[in-house]
Amino acid sequence: MRKLIIVVAVAAVIGIAPAAAGPPDLIVDESFEDGVDGVFDTGAWGITNLPAGHVGPGLNSIIPVGDHWGSGGHWGFEERGLAEPEELYWRYWVKFPNGFYIEPPNRGKLPGIGGLYSLNCRGNRVSTPEEPCYSARMLFSRQYGEPENPLGPDDQTLIGFYTYHVDGPPNRGDIWTWDPTVAMLDHGKWYCVEGHIEMNTPGSNDGVLEGWVDGKEAFEKTDIAFRRANEDWIKVKSFWFDVYYGGTESIVENEIHFDSLAFGPSRVGCDDSEGFTPPFRDDDSSVFEPDIVWLADTGITFGCNPPANDMFCPDDAVTRGQMAAFLTRALDLTTPNGADTFVDDNASVFEQAIEALAAAGITRGCNPPANDMFCPEQRLTRDQMAAFLTRAYGYGPADGDPFVDDDGSIFEDAIEALAAAGVTRGCNPPVNDMFCPTQTLSRGQMAAFLHRANP
Numbered sequence: 001m002r003k004l005i006i007v008v009a010v011a012a013v014i015g016i017a018p019a020a021a022g023p024p025d026l027i028v029d030e031s032f033e034d035g036v037d038g039v040f041d042t043g044a045w046g047i048t049n050l051p052a053g054h055v056g057p058g059l060n061s062i063i064p065v066g067d068h069w070g071s072g073g074h075w076g077f078e079e080r081g082l083a084e085p086e087e088l089y090w091r092y093w094v095k096f097p098n099g100f101y102i103e104p105p106n107r108g109k110l111p112g113i114g115g116l117y118s119l120n121c122r123g124n125r126v127s128t129p130e131e132p133c134y135s136a137r138m139l140f141s142r143q144y145g146e147p148e149n150p151l152g153p154d155d156q157t158l159i160g161f162y163t164y165h166v167d168g169p170p171n172r173g174d175i176w177t178w179d180p181t182v183a184m185l186d187h188g189k190w191y192c193v194e195g196h197i198e199m200n201t202p203g204s205n206d207g208v209l210e211g212w213v214d215g216k217e218a219f220e221k222t223d224i225a226f227r228r229a230n231e232d233w234i235k236v237k238s239f240w241f242d243v244y245y246g247g248t249e250s251i252v253e254n255e256i257h258f259d260s261l262a263f264g265p266s267r268v269g270c271d272d273s274e275g276f277t278p279p280f281r282d283d284d285s286s287v288f289e290p291d292i293v294w295l296a297d298t299g300i301t302f303g304c305n306p307p308a309n310d311m312f313c314p315d316d317a318v319t320r321g322q323m324a325a326f327l328t329r330a331l332d333l334t335t336p337n338g339a340d341t342f343v344d345d346n347a348s349v350f351e352q353a354i355e356a357l358a359a360a361g362i363t364r365g366c367n368p369p370a371n372d373m374f375c376p377e378q379r380l381t382r383d384q385m386a387a388f389l390t391r392a393y394g395y396g397p398a399d400g401d402p403f404v405d406d407d408g409s410i411f412e413d414a415i416e417a418l419a420a421a422g423v424t425r426g427c428n429p430p431v432n433d434m435f436c437p438t439q440t441l442s443r444g445q446m447a448a449f450l451h452r453a454n455p
Helices: 289-297 322-333 351-359 383-393 413-422 443-453
Strands: 029-030 042-045 048-049 058-063 069-076 087-094 107-115 134-141 155-166 174-177 184-186 191-198 208-214 218-226 237-240 243-246 254-264
Touching: 029 443, 048 254, 058 069, 058 243, 087 107, 107 155, 107 191, 107 322, 134 174, 134 191, 155 208, 155 218, 289 443, 322 351, 322 383, 322 443, 383 443
Parallel strands: none
Antiparallel strands: 029 254, 042 069, 048 058, 058 254, 069 237, 069 243, 087 191, 087 254, 107 134, 107 237, 107 243, 134 155, 155 174, 155 184, 191 208, 208 218
C-alpha cells in the first residue's frame, strides 16, 4: 500500500494516511507494495520489484558484473510543492544478500540526503563558492574508515556516511563509517537503518549527522559545515535513492535489497508493520513461516524481542546456547540437580538447557578432547546442528551419499542420517546436492529442521 503524505501549512494530504504505529508527522511512508511508480520525481531508474521484502514486497537494486551503477532516484521537496527543510529523519530497511561481495579496497553508496543544486557533490566534484552543494549519502564498505584501515569479513558489510561538505577532501566525499559493533551487517539479514541530518548555521560548524541500526546508535557527528555563511538557501533538497559501486567495477553481480522507506521531521523508528499474521510480524515473507508458526504454537520459541516478542528474526544466526533452549523445549528435557558440566556457561541464561542437553547425551562439548566447554555464544553451523539432531532423535546410520560437499566433514554420518530421515533436503534447491555443512544456521532454517524432526 502506497503512503505518500505531504505535510504543509494547510495540511494537504496526498494518498493514504500513515499507519497509526508510525510518527504522526511523516512526509513519506512508502511500503513499495506497488513498486516505485510515482514514488520518485527525477532520475528513477535501475530499481526492480522484490517479491519478498522485509514486510511484503520490496525493491531490488542490481549492480551488474563489470558495472558501477545500481539505481538512482530523487524524492524532491520543491517538486512536491514543499519548502525544503533544515532537518530530516529517515528510515529504510536494507539487506545485503548472501553472496554479496566487495572487492577491496572498493566501497559504494546507498540512499541518503541530496543537496545537489548543481552537478557538484558527486562524481569527485566538490562544493565550491561558485557551485555550492553538499550530499550525505549512506555508504557500504568492508573497511573501517579510510582505505588503509583493516578489512571486515566477506560475509559482512559495514555501513556509514559518504559526505560532501565544505571542509571535506578536495577531490571526493568524506568516508565516515559507523560503529562496527553496531553497523557491521551480516549478509542475508534485513536491518532497519535510520539517519538524521540537521543543517549547520550558515558559516558555522554545527551541522549534525546521526545514524542508528535496529534502533541502536551507531554514529553521531555534530561539527559539520554543509553550507557557507552566504548559503542559507541550501537546505535538504531531496532524498536521493542512489546505489553506486565505487572504485573498480563489480566483479560479481551484486544485489542490494530495500524496503519500507519513511522520512519526516522527527525520529521515524523501525516499526514498518501494516498488520501482520500472528504470532510474528517479521516472518510473513519467509519460506519458513509455517515452521516458525509451528515452533511458536508448540511453545518451543517465544520470539526474539522480549518483552513484546512479536518478532522471530528468521534470518538471525542461531547460537549454541539458543539451540540448547530450543531442543530442551522440543524434547521436554529436565536438568539434573547440581549439574555443572561445563566451565563457560555459568553466566549464560541457557545454562539449565545446556546441562539438560549434556545429561541426555546430546552434546559432548566444543573443545575435544577435554570437552569441558560448551561455547554458548558461538554460532551454530549446519553440520553441528546435524550432530545435535541425530543424537537427540536417535537417527541411525544411513546408506548413500546424497551430498557432494560433506565428504571431508567429521559430521558426514550425522548429515546423511538426517537426510535419510527426511529432516534435511539440502541447501541448493532445486538440485539439493549440497548441504553447506559449515554455513551458519539461521533461526528460520532451525525452525524447519525441528518441524521436520517432529512431524
